[in-house]
Amino acid sequence: MLLIGNGRLLSLVPGKPYQEDGAVAIDGDLIVAVGPTAELKARYPAAEWLDARGMVIMPGMINTHMHLYSTFARGMALKDPPPTNFLEILQRLWWRLDKALTLEDVYYSALLPLIDCIKSGTTTILDHHASPYAVTGSLEMIARAAMETGVRTCLAYEVSDRDGKEIMRQGIAENIAAIKKYRGKEGLISATFGLHASLTLSDATLEACREAEGEVGSGFHIHVAEGIQDVEDALAKSGKRVVERLAVNGILGPNTIAAHCVHVTDREIAILKETGTLVVHNPESNMGNAVGCAPVGDMLAAGVPVGLGTDGYTSDMFESLKTANVLRKFVSGDPGAGWAEVPAMAFENNRRIASRFFPHPLGRLEPGAYADVILVDYQAPTPLGRDNWFGHLLFGFNGGLVDTTVVGGKVLMQRRRLLHLDEAAIAARARELAIKVWERF
Structure with missing residues (x-):
């Protein structure tokens, strides 16, 4: 004892x-x-x-939306013109970086932010991973890093159509394998079913994912209406906004995490409430990507469980807490805003969300x-x-x-x-790998 x-x-x-x-x-x-x-x-x-x-x-502290794989973007210079909108950020940075990752890169890119979690007091994360050219075994690499560092971690691989049907199918299989191995078991690791976002998922792929998820009953972890481009794409595809489209396709529910929800209407907030869907606010990321601010006050008032994450911007949830507070005040124009909402997100709702994935x-x-x-x-x-x-x-x-x-x-x-890790040696190997990742990028 x-x-x-x-x-x-x-x-x-x-x-x-x-x-x-x-x-x-x-x-x-x-x-x-x-x-x-x-x-x-x-x-x-x-x-x-x-x-x-x-x-x-x-x-x-608990972080309910994290991207460990983003580590090797730190300090990397883009040779392209600077992105002017969110879709260009995805196309010029993240969708190129994730293609450059090997399984060893996945492992080391997880180790360093998990060490940062330990040092900043974050003991549980819900991760959301992508490595299209190294899908199979990628979640096991993250699980290995989590077990070696000792940080409680929920795994997910973000399925999308952007790299073709075969890689999409590999992503489904990777999620199912991790869920069967870890979900509901004792220990540090759990898993859920990751999806990228509405704008990279066809109706056929959503159906395939829903059918596969039906085998395990895990729910999903998906980006929702983060940028306005996601809304425009959903309207073009279906005539429905993002939340409405996902609801019709059976993606929402009490075990599903809808990360961001920046561009949602009152009707969509009502759907999130009706379906019991879990939402995660990521204030630093939303500000950094200039996509806007989620209507967290309206969602919380409607009874939607909104938690707090970092989207990979930091491992320090105290930092996210402060940002959520000042952003809430700035956007609302009310200096009294945030006093009730922010602790509700960071403590009550993050606890509630994370407890869905661990016994x-x-x-x-x-x-x-x-x-x-x-x-x-x-x-x-x-x-x-x-x-x-x-x-x-x-x-x-x-x-x-x-x-x-x-x-x-x-x-x-x-x-x-x-007490159990050689941070300097891990960082040294990560720097060696990062050089190769940047060259492939």
Whole structure:
């Protein structure tokens, strides 16, 4: 057993989110008790002791839309004219980069951001992968990286028509194999069925994916109305907007993640609500790609479960939290906006979304939940308590303050030192591979 205590406990459990001196008892990969430090030390005298030394003890952060494969784009210069819209960003960058990846590239491009997750306190990610010329085995490479780093990961391969029927069929098979191997099982890895976006999926392919998914009942993970081009394409193909088209084709539902949903109407929001579809807001990516801002306030008010992701822009969910807050204020023109919506997305809805893909609860420090715990070395300059914890987290926390990261009861980082990984050696090999990727690009 492991006992983490002598810290300010931010459990995020409704009604009792904070206690001044708390501890977490862990048996295997699950939390078995939460309470005052003295009480739990007396109850579990033989447990291994991890002293929080007054730091904040809280659940690890969850990222519900991530692209690990984007790693090798960092620092790469495009020789083309700068993209002027979202479709050109896809065509000139991402749809060329993913074609340049080998299976070894997939593995190393996953390792580095997963290490960044550990260092910034993100303990669970829902990844969305593409490598059209290295489809078969690609999700297993990501699973290998996740298991070696220790970060909880849900896999998905984004099926599309843009590289031909054979690669499309390989993508379907890759999703099904991963879902059968990992979904609903104990351990760090889960899987769902990835789709790219409406604009790269024909009705025939959507039907093929729906039929294949019917075998496993996984739901889908798909980009939805991220750029206006997705809407224009859906209207041209079907006379329907993106959400409407996906609903008619049986893609939406309570286990489906619709990432982005920037360009959606009130009617589409109603469809998302009616189908129980999960939405993920990615504020930094949407700003960086200049596609607009999702109507998160309207979706949340309608009862749509909207979570928070990074779309590969960062591994630091504290960063995404801050961006979501200021963007919500900027777009609405209301300085009071975001105070309720952002913690709902980052904590309640991310917990709800991620828990669909793993057999035990996530995102809270409570008995029965996964033992995914971080210690944050935050020295509060003002009183910190149950009623103002989010203000402290929003304006005082960042990934660089994470001292210790524990996933599934295993200590991955302590006092900012990775315990099981040689980051320098991994980064050195990644740089060697990146040169070759850039040459192929």
